[in-house]
Amino acid sequence: MLYAVIMAGGSGTRLWPLSRRGQPKQALKLIGERTMFQHSVDRLAPLFPPERILVVTSAAMADLLRPQTPGLPAANFISEPEGRDSAPAAGLAAINLLQHDPDAIMVMLTADHYILDTEQFRSALSAAAQVAAAGTIVTLGIRPTYPATGFGYVSFGEAWVIENGFRVYRSAGFTEKPDLATAVRFLEGGRHVWNSGMFVWRASRLMDEFARQLPDIHAALEQIGQALDTPQAGDVLRREWSNVRRISLDYGIMEHADNVAVIPVEVGWSDIGSWASLIEVLPADESGNAVTGEFVAVDSHNCLVRSEGKLVAAIGVDDLVIVDTPDALLVCRRDRAQDVKEVVNRLTAQGKPVYL
């Protein structure tokens, strides 16, 4: 059977002051009236019944997210005792699936990315599931639209097969975030896609990779798996997890995995990694302003404006991000949106956690 596993444990303040340590991106209504997590579940609906959608996250985050998706069984939220990055989280999902379905094929997704063309996205997942059923690890790659230095890349050679209308390539390797010159070369060459973090594999196939590449984590996962559905499950999870090291899927598994394929997709994907990238996916008015809340614009263009119950007036300003929250206000040039982290750093250094 095919299952979706949504990794929802991320935290971050790249969308400060809206995103906070306790209120990360996936919990926010950034686009329309649904949170990023809700969008992530919504777009799976036609392909996955709710009982086959799992969420891996922390206990605190599960409490925050569970009420957002009343249709998902509460038991489908798998809580990590502590965050250990993406590889252990994927392994934890895999052993849970294998407990009841040795043939489980799992689609690994993130809770805080945006996809505009959800129909094309589901078609790509179906194609990937077909390929993964035969034992291949499949990654969905995003056709780059600019020379991004903030993403990893996957390179590929000649087309291997065509599945469900999608060209499937054998992966020629994973590359970590490149410098700008390399990114330009990747973009121009046409043989690289962004690593979206969306993978499809048999759960048993992932466990084999753990056994080969990360045997210590594999052993811990085995212990956890054997205790599942017993009264000791929670104790064993906490005990084993405390010794599991932090490691990412890309670094721990994908860079040296056997038999990996890549399906380049054009689905209007965005990681919403900053206010600037959020502007790109939001509808704008005739002046190019993307507005949430009451707004009066005098000669102001291409701004992102968010407020909660407050009137915002802008006069003679272009390309600004204006985000108002009850305790903090951000006014930021659009092309400096990545420097929100500098504000967060200063607030941390100044000992002002109330704003973080």
Place this chain on the structure above:
Amino acid sequence: MLYAVIMAGGSGTRLWPLSRRGQPKQALKLIGERTMFQHSVDRLAPLFPPERILVVTSAAMADLLRPQTPGLPAANFISEPEGRDSAPAAGLAAINLLQHDPDAIMVMLTADHYILDTEQFRSALSAAAQVAAAGTIVTLGIRPTYPATGFGYVSFGEAWVIENGFRVYRSAGFTEKPDLATAVRFLEGGRHVWNSGMFVWRASRLMDEFARQLPDIHAALEQIGQALDTPQAGDVLRREWSNVRRISLDYGIMEHADNVAVIPVEVGWSDIGSWASLIEVLPADESGNAVTGEFVAVDSHNCLVRSEGKLVAAIGVDDLVIVDTPDALLVCRRDRAQDVKEVVNRLTAQGKPVYL
């Protein structure tokens, strides 16, 4: 005796969203911890005992301002039943003074202007009072620092006398707000000063000008004066005031007054007519930012930032006005501060008086 009369009836939204119809500029703490009205009273203290400082305003404004100056006798707040512009307000103050002091010399001041060099200001008032004692109407003129088109001007010829170290000139005429070319000529010629709205005269001398130039208003003021200290005072004031027309001192009295002198002063005067002019008089940090509230600046310069209990973060922005209030936020390019009125116009047109 010398009296100060502060005209405090003005309303306006040029400092929106901080200034509102019910919360005009004089009631706001724009500079330091004192309101503009408090500054106006404070700077008089060494020259005027509290009992000789009068305030002319509306009943509603008196209720707002009286608690700000507990040292002033409550009876010194003279309430106009309705605003009738500056000439009737000055006449109302004059008849109140003449009731108890036929020799009263009155200094007419405004409640919402700022003066940096208060010592020089008081010296100029003393000089003006000396000149006014002999029957001359004296206006304090502000040496222009740029070709302003938003102020009236007073022209003058050769120096007439020197009083208390100040050159006193005979006025050669009042000019209403000029166009830019004229303002440039005024600035370069050196024979024009801004009409600050600060006048010094004998109260009886002002009444003579009313009798000659505005006999209808003079008659009303006489009626009001005769009823002062009687049980009918309030009724007579309301009755007469309802027929008094709106007219400014400049237009109704000064343009055709006899025997007018002007004392040019350099006292760091500002009418704080917009957020841009407020920036000029506020102390700035090393990045040129004038800040009220908690502020984190990343590569941001020459901004005016005001918030009430909210953290403001700015990234990569220069020359912005950022003013946050509980229900409205303004983000405005500094050189577009005069267009705040456009926002106010739109809010009025949209039927949103809650923000005005």
